[in-house]
Structures are given as C-alpha cells and as structure tokens.
Amino acid sequence: MESPDWAERLTAALAEDDPDALRELLDGVRPADVADALTDEEPRAIWRALAALPTDDRAEVFGYLVPERQVALARTLDRRQLAHLFRHMSSDDRADLFNRLEPEQQDELLPSLAQAEREDIRLLAGYEEGTAGALMTSEYATLAPDLTAAQAIARLRLEAPDKETIYQAYVIDAERRLLGTVSLRELVTARAHERVADLMTTDVVTRRAGDGQEEVASLISKYDLLSLPILDDADRLVGIVTYDDAMDVAEEEATEDFHRVGTVAALDSSVREAGIPLLYRKRVGWLVVLIFANAFSGAGIALFEEIIAAHVVLVFFLPLLIASSGNAGAQSATLTVRALATGDIRPKDWGRMLGRELLVAVLLGATMGLIVSALGIVRGGAEVAFVVASTMVLVVVIGSLLGMSLPFVLERLRLDPATASVPLVTSLADIAGVLIYFSLASWALQIPAVPG
C-alpha cells in the first residue's frame, strides 16, 4: 500500500488535471492498488488517471474497478477511447463489460473493433450470467498432439503475450475437440523429442459452457487446478476458467450465502455502490414475509390471553424463551447451511447428524433451563420456575432439530439451503415456543388453555 500522503497527492493531481504529476505518482504502483485509490473519484477523474498510464496498465487497472464504476466510466468515454480500452482488456473482462453497456453504446462500439475481437465478444457475451461460459476466457494456449516437447515450448513461447496462461496448454484435434492437457512443467522436464500426445493427461476435469460457475469454482478448488477447460455441446474447447477467477467466484458465492442467511436477497452488486432503491428491494421481501410469520406467534399468544391476564409475570419470560429457541435453531441452521455449501456434509448425512444434534441440544437445553429456573424462582416462584425451565429444554431441542433439518429439506427440494433457513427456523421456533410455553403454563397453573 502507498502512504496516505501519496493518496492526497494523487487526489490533488487529479483535481488539477496534471498528467505529468499523475504519471510520476502512478509509476510502478500495482494495478490493483491504483484501482483501489481511484475508487472514490468521479468517472472523469478516473479517466484522467487511466489516460496517464501505459496502454496495457490502463486496461488492467480498469479491469480491477468494480463493475458499477466500469460502466459509469465507459459512459463518459467516446467511441475511440472505449474501443482502445476494449482492445487491451482480457477477453473475459471485456465480455462482462460489454454485457453491462446500454444497447446503443454496444452498437456504437462494435464497428470500431477488429473482426476477431467482435467475434470473441459475441462468443463470450452470449452466455448467461452465472454460467461457466460467462466466466471463461478465450485466451488459452492450444497445441497439436504430434508436436515434440521442444516444438511445443517454442510454440507456447510465441503465444505467451496473448494468452492468460501458458502453464496449462490444451491439446486439440482439427475439430478443436479436447484430447488432453499438458503443463509447461511437464514439457520443460520432458526430453526434447518426446511427443505431446505421450506427455499429455487425458483424464481431464471439464465442464460445459452452460454449467454453473459455482460448480466450476469448487472443482478448481477441490482438485487444486490452475485452470479448467470448458467445452461446448459438441465437445469442442471454447474457453478456460482460471484459478484467479475461481477465487473471485468463491468469494461472491460466500457473500451471497452470507446475505441469504441474513435474509437479504442476493445482491449482484457491491454494497458500497448499491443505490437506495436496490437495497430497499433486496431487503423488503423477507421483512414483510416475516411479519406474517410472526403474526402467527401473536395469534398463538392471543389463544392464551386469559392466562396472561391472570399471570402477567409470564410475559416477562416470553422474549427470553422464544429468543433462545430461535437462537439455538439459528446456530444449527448456520452450521448445517455452511457445511452443505462447502461439501463438509452431504444430503445423505441427515440421519447421522440428527442423532448427534439431539444429544447436543438436550445438553444445551438443560444448561439453559437451569439458568432460567433461577430467574423463574426469583421472579415468579417455584411453579413458574418449573414451567419456564421445562419450556426452555423443549424449545431449545425443537429449535435445534428444526434448524438442522430445514436446510436438508430445502436441499432435497432443490432449493438453496441458505435461502430462508435461518429466518424460517426462527419463526417456526418462535411459534412452537409460544404454544409450548403457554400450554405448559395452563396445565401447571391449572387454567383452561383456550378461553371458551
């Protein structure tokens, strides 16, 4: 990281539009750091900084900006500037940006690009967001199977400037069907005359362009791959996904699950850049659903108005009991959702997990029951203490079992277990808590449960 002083001087140089000062300040700074420093600037100021950079660095810094900033910046550029930037971006970043431009700007841009670039954009930009096709790059190195190791290295050497990686090369036939992969490490350690066909690995992990990018990212992580080849429906190689893009996808997916568990709908945007209408839309849905879910708890309470009126002290323990049930359930749901997402547990493990959860929940419920029974004696006497403690044990067990099971149920229904697990568990546990608490109280304090 550069010093705070550096950031100040950069802001000053941007404000003054001083290209020489900018060039000096940005020289030798890593592209990711330049992008970081520019993130709060106006599009015009960002462009001033980019214009002061060498062409290749310019495209790289641009690629590190968050998508919202990229689009805002692209809108301020004329056709010539935008075409120049496009020409130097990596093929996957370029296709992403193209998809985010307004149709008019897309139409304006295409004629300024070379034929090969246009075709590349058409190929990559055609895949739906979230698919492997939308994530892949077309800048991979290919080899023919009959080359020798020495010829293959010579070939990769020539191709290196235009390829995202030369550490994995893809061996294809005349129809671009994938025959195998060979690493530069294997080529370098092989004898010069050995043939690529004899060196290559034929047992390659591949996926289709229409497959989900989450799956591709987790395969790259599982098998410690540098890149994973993507095929079309005719088994032809159409692109590769590299490990650095897989890391970004893994982070995005974790963020999405995180948000879902916190009942925020998937936010396809930086929180920093998200506008107020977007944030409102992503949050209001679950809040409204949960109002209705919680109205059931209220309706549960209404069944017992008589006992509440007779023993108002019971209300003192209500928030505590239903919160404990919800908290225990949220813990179980959190553990289960994350373990299913990382592959630590699988759908078939349900039975085994359920037995263990029961034991843990009984221990937790007993501990918590002991604590609230003390509170119960102080505030309401032995009978209330008994009701409160028994309720605690029951609701913690029920909440925990619900929390552990619901993600499995959602998974079996082919829904994402992260969606709604925690709030649904909490609401269900709340309702169960209300019913159990007041039923037990009615029985122990000998008052009819339903006023009639």
Added chain:
Amino acid sequence: MESPDWAERLTAALAEDDPDALRELLDGVRPADVADALTDEEPRAIWRALAALPTDDRAEVFGYLVPERQVALARTLDRRQLAHLFRHMSSDDRADLFNRLEPEQQDELLPSLAQAEREDIRLLAGYEEGTAGALMTSEYATLAPDLTAAQAIARLRLEAPDKETIYQAYVIDAERRLLGTVSLRELVTARAHERVADLMTTDVVTRRAGDGQEEVASLISKYDLLSLPILDDADRLVGIVTYDDAMDVAEEEATEDFHRVGTVAALDSSVREAGIPLLYRKRVGWLVVLIFANAFSGAGIALFEEIIAAHVVLVFFLPLLIASSGNAGAQSATLTVRALATGDIRPKDWGRMLGRELLVAVLLGATMGLIVSALGIVRGGAEVAFVVASTMVLVVVIGSLLGMSLPFVLERLRLDPATASVPLVTSLADIAGVLIYFSLASWALQIPAVPG
C-alpha cells in the same frame, strides 16, 4: 465422480481386505476423489486403501483427508509406516500433521526421518497456527541472479520433481535474502542469454512468517498471485504460500465469519467430524449470554405490566414488532460485516453508509408500518393501529442504524466485526422495541407508564 456402484465395490474390497481388487478400483482415480470415497471408512480400512496405492499417490490422498481423519489414521500406524508416509508428503501438510500428533508419537517419529526432513519439520512446525509460517511450504525453487535465462530453465527443470511450483522462482543472494521473483513464463519468452537479474521483478509483495494467514490469502486473491514469498525478520526467504492453500484459507475464513454471525464460536474442525462436547462448548457461550440480554427485554416488559393487563391485545403485536426490529438490524449487520470482511467498505466509510442506511430504513419502516397498521385496525382498532404502526417505523430505523453501526464500532475497537454483531444488534433492537412500543402505547392509550 465415480459411480455409486464403484463406491459399493470399494467398500466391499475394503471389508474383504483384497489388495488386488483395491489396486484395480483405485487405479486412475483422482486423489481428491479417493479421499472423498474413504472419508466414512474406519482408519484401518483407509490404510488398506492407501497401502494399495503407489507411494506418491498415497501421500497425496492422505493430504486430502480432513485433519481429524489424518490424526486418527496416523495413530494406527507403526513408526516405519508413518515415517514412510511423512517422507512423501508435501512439506506444509507434513508440518501440520506433525503438530497434531501426540508428543510421544512425535518423539518416536523424528529419529526415523532423514536429517533434512527433521529440520524442515522443525522449521515449519514451529509457527503458531493461523500464521503465514504455519501455512507456507519450504518446497520452492530458487535461482541465483547471475544465471542466464537458459541456465535458469535448466536449473528449474532439475529441481521440478521436489518443488511445489516452478512457475515462480525466487531470486536470492548468498544470505538467502530475496532479491526478486521471475516467472517461468518470463524465462521461456526471454532470449537465452538474458540474465535473471535483468528479467526479475524486484517489487515483490511479501509478508513475514508471523503475519496472519488471512491477510496473505487476501493479498494472493487481490493481486492474482500464484504464490507469495514469506520472509523471516532478517529478510531471508523461509517459504512460500501457494494459491491453492490461499483458496482453502479463504474458505475457512468465510466459514468462521458465517459461524460467528450465527453465534457459533470459531470451530476449528469439520462439522462432520466435530464431537458432541466440542459442539456444546462452541454453542453454549452465546446462548447463555443472550439469555441475559433477553432478560432485559423481559424486565422492560415488566415495567409495563399494568398497561398489558389493561390491554392484553398489545401482546399480540409484541413478537412481530421486536422480531421486525431485530430482522432489519440483522440485515444491516450482515451486509456491513461481510462488506468489511471483503474490503468492499472500509472503516472510514461509516458516515456515508449511515446516511444511506437512514433513508433505506425509513422506506422499509414505512412499508412495514403500513402493513401492521392494517393488522392493528382488524385486531385492536384505530388507536392500537396507530401505536403499532408508529412503533414499527421507529424500531426498524433504530434496528437498522444499530445493525449498520455496531460492526464499525467493533472494528474500531479492533474486535472482529463478525463476532456478536448480529445477536447483539438483535438483543439491543429487542429492548429498544419493547420500550418504544409500550411507552407509545401508554401515551396514546393514556395509562401511566410505570406503575407506582
């Protein structure tokens, strides 16, 4: 993935202890998949499978097992078997396993290893868990600065079998101080007589062995690195962290934050493998703390027993109002915790986020207030509807502002924002909800707030 039939035949071959069948079944299966298939087997059965594999594959499959399985398996091996396994493991996996063995087994093992392996284990196993030192490998390739590109490639070719990567080579002086890095790509594309000193990058991102592994992983992701060199306090190169280990760390860190937000203490173990006492310990702490936090809500309610007794209908709306406040707060806390963790927002962004959060919360509160006012009219008439709707707007705004601010406060206190943010916000929002609700009700329904 292999077929279910394959898994069955594998289990049968393990039960029958049939080495020939095992060898045939495991031939050509990827090490990560073999480890997956063995994960539910007994240690003795796992060893039978490993023994049927070629030596290098055996160590690799072993490295893919979760740590708890590795230790259980290691306990069943004799000194000779364990030493053989150790000799073929990668240096970082080996050091991790060594640290998890019982002291007696460590003492028994060391004399069976070669001098170089012993020293390597002593070096790597000496670093505290969670540090870059504990994550790094000592199997990196080094070059002298005065070699030519051709000489450097020849050198890397010889070193390849023992190194984790040869795609990044580290240029060091006679004291092992890091001078720069050069990639195999740069060496391959350079002219044969160019010198490493002229080809290498001197502006290298490095960290110390004592630095946190989370930081190292996020640097690798930020700068799209293949590996990051680790230095000791005298600037000497002691190891490298590779991208695949960084991916694992990023996943672990996300899991930890996930658990913390779900009020489960950091679980340094697979959920699948965790025992009941461990799960109990990791969950009971927050549940008990939250009982006391929620007892405050109960105490808040107790202040208003009189108005509750007079208007029992108010209790109907209680779960709904305090849950809404908590839910809105949990949403804000979730968004903020994750955005701080990924670097999307920074501590200095608080003011900016607060203003936006206020606007979003007012919109959310108004929407939800409208909905509950309808419920209020149906159940309690216009006055109750007014109280309930006004309370809703206020508690949603307060919950949201609390939820957004608390992670910033924890960050400024140098605590992990993920810890406790959501449950604390929920509890605080609950208490605020109770007080606001009944105060408003007392005022609107003209009943003294505190019974005297």
